[in-house]
Amino acid sequence: MDTSKHNLANLFAQLGLDNSPEQITMFVNKHRIADDTLLADAPFWNEGQRHFIEESLQEDADWCELIDELDTMLR
Template sequence: MDTSKHNLATLFAQLGLDNSPDQITQFINKHRIADDMLLAEAPFWNEGQRHFIEESLREDADWCELIDELDAMLR
């Protein structure tokens, strides 16, 4: 069980994305989603990323708060 404190950088690492501050900013600036689209349905995720997001939200995992934060940042 992962008991480390999660932050946006660790979420990006978990998603297999570059998690440097500059790359996180670039990702957020490049990727936008419509207000009526679920985050997991965004076209830029691969299957593994989509599954991680869906499963984390469904299971109310420790990642949920950060996933919600990323969701808000992409709108």
């Protein structure tokens, strides 16, 4: 059972990404997606990251709000 505090830094860690505030900002500035592209379909995710995003959204997991926040940040 996942008992970690769910915040943007922990979402980045869950995705296997550097989760320092500076690296999060750099990631968001570097990776943009079109409004008609699903977040999970963005070309910069690896298969594991894509699966985590899709599964979390399908299961309405605790991560959903943060995934939605990241989605908004990347637009």
